[in-house]
Amino acid sequence: MSERKIYSKRVWVENKLQPATICFNKAHINAIHFEKTNDAEDFGNVVIMPGVIDVHVHINEPGRTEWEGFETATQAAAAGGTTTVIDMPLNASPVTTTLQAFQEKLDSSVGKMNVNVGFYAGLIPGNTPHLEALIQAGVIGVKCFLTHSGINEFPNVTEKDLDEAMPIIAKYNLPLLAHCELYDTEIDCDFENNPTSYQHYLASRPKKWENDAIDLMIRMCRKHNCPVHIVHVASAEALIKIATAKKEGLPITAETCTQYIYFNAEDIPDASCIYKCAPPIREKANNDQLKNAFSTGVLDFITTDHSPAPPSIKEMETGNLKKAWGGIAGIQFLLNGSWTALKNTMTLQQFIPLVTSKPAKFIKSDKKGSIAIGKDADFVIWNPEKTSIVKEDDILFRYKISAYVNQNLSGVVTETIVNGETIYKNKSIQSKNKGQWLLQK
Template sequence: MQVRKIYSNRVWIEKKLQPATVSFINSSITAIDFKKLNDTEDFGNAVIMPGVIDVHVHINEPGRTEWEGFETATQAAAAGGTTTIIDMPLNASPVTTTLQAFQQKLDASVGKMNVNVGFYAGLIPGNIPHLESLLQSGILGIKCFLTHSGIDEFPNVTENDLDEAMPIIAKYNIPLLAHCELYDKEVDSDFENHPTSYQHYLAGRPKKWENEAIDLMIRMSRKHNCPVHIVHVASAEALSNIEAAKKEGLPITAETCTQYIYFNAEEIPNGNTIYKCAPPIREKANNEQLKEAFVTGVLDFITTDHSPAPPSIKEIETGNLKKAWGGIAGIQFLLSGSWTAMKDTMTLEQFIPLVTSKPARFIKANLKGTIAAGKDADFVIWNPEESSVINESDILFKHKISPYISQSLSGRVLETIVNGGTVYKNKSITNKNKGIWLLQK
């Protein structure tokens, strides 16, 4: 293959944007030159940076491909500048709680990876005998729920389950990812009688549930010295305890998702189920605190928790929030949605690591997340200053159901390069199946 050289006045190298030419051949970066070379593609002032890494998505294949699938999800990821995704163990059928189920998932992804794909396995009551084989199989983390997951075959764990599992997980220094809500029957939100009311839904999943669950995971991390990752933090009240746990030196990391910093409860209309997720999108004042937590480092990086469903399961026609599947389709908007949300809170230089080097470090992907000789040739070339209104026709994931439709987002992706090959350019997929598996060594 011929060496390709790309130049811009703004290339993200050594933690700053600077003029540079990046040369790469096949899937590796071969050289960095801090000047424009001959035979170089000049992208002007567009930003060239490492491909975005989304470490929290639900692909739903095998078994629920009418919801999504590797082919459509990875095309949508590439369209948004994402070059690596990590797939959750639930929403597929079978759920990834045994080695055999993991093999089925690997088989299902073959020939359908338009970006790089890594995988988590699941912890549920009764599958602890399977943990060692899963931890040795190449998975990048173990996921558990502390409340009902929405999928009956992926039940929540108890403190006793955690006591049994965490010493095993700690041996491998792999994170236990936790959905932190502890169900409390005492909440009287009257949601039963107001199933289309967003405010009643919000009241039915209070911050207290999250706070207590996060406190439990901090205690368990301390007890077992096990790495714990808090997924989709939505309650700003939990931030001070996460911060204290980090200062104590506990192996705790935490994320929030684009939807929790871009949208807010005050502006969500009743009967509009595309906004339903769990934990719920909370109030504007709360979400401003989540944004500030990226500045202070209490929150580590941003994900999408892409969790799509067909219109009937999403109860689009009825607007019934009680019955609707809880999940937001957003894999295509990690870069543009998050930058739009964060650009008044931090600089572009502060923002870029939240979607590149920091998630790369979390999944121990040493060749990803930075631009340097010898690193993987995964790039997004984009214009952060250019905004556009998202149309249904722009969407590449399976069901064109998303709260980002009709939103004006800052950041237009010009080109997405995966393992040295252009996958997305000029609003279309150009090369398919350039992605590879990302498995823990």
């Protein structure tokens, strides 16, 4: 591939938006000129920035490819400006808890990666002896649940399991990612008799579950000095706990997801299972605190926790929130959904690192997340000021069911470039299978 040169008045270089021409080939950025060169494609005033990195997605292949799969998930990611995703060890089958299962997942992704893909291992009771082999094979981190995951192949861990596993994970300085909810059998909100009520669902998974689980993970982090990452923080009451742990110097990071800052419980209708996720989307006052936690550094970055399911499993016809699969399909809307949610509370310059350099730091990638000579040629070209209403026809993940349908989002992607190749442009996929595995060295 010959060298390509792209110019805009707003290129994210050296942690600011400024006029620049980026020169790159299939692999890397070769040069940066802080002016428009004669032979550069001129993108005017739209933003050119590093490709978005989503470190929390469920692609579900192999085994549950009818739920999603690498082909559709990575096309949708590219359509949203995301150039790298990290896949969770569930809800694939087999779950990624052994080296053999990891190899099956790698094999299943071949020829289907339209963006770069990394992988997490899973921690479940009894699989601690498998962790070192998985880590040495290149997983980015290890994921566990403190409550039932939703599938029986991936049971939750106990404190005993954490005591066994965390010293091994700490030895390799990888993060242990934790779904933080601790089930309390004393909760009685009569959800059983009100299965289509969102407020009853919300009450069935209170903030206390999340707060208690985060307390546990902070204590275990302190005990083993193992990096801990709190996924999808939804309880604003937990923010002070995370902030205190960080001030103590503990190796703790935390994320929230687009849905927890874009949607609010007050606006969610009953019998609408597209909004069901765990922890649940909480009230506006709570979610406004989550938004403010980015500026203080308590929350490190944003993800989607893309967790799709077929319409029947999502109970789209019945509206039964108690039976429905819990998960938001949102891999395509990390950039524009999050920017829409945050544009009134922060500048674009404050926002960009939350979806680029900060997740890149988390996955220890020195080649992604910023525009500099020698970095990977992954870019998104987009207009943050332009708005667009999401239509079902725009969606490239497998099922066109998503809470983002009919939402008016700020930020329209012009082009997505992965490893120097245009993957998405003019509202369509231009080239396939240009992604690569992202394995920890």
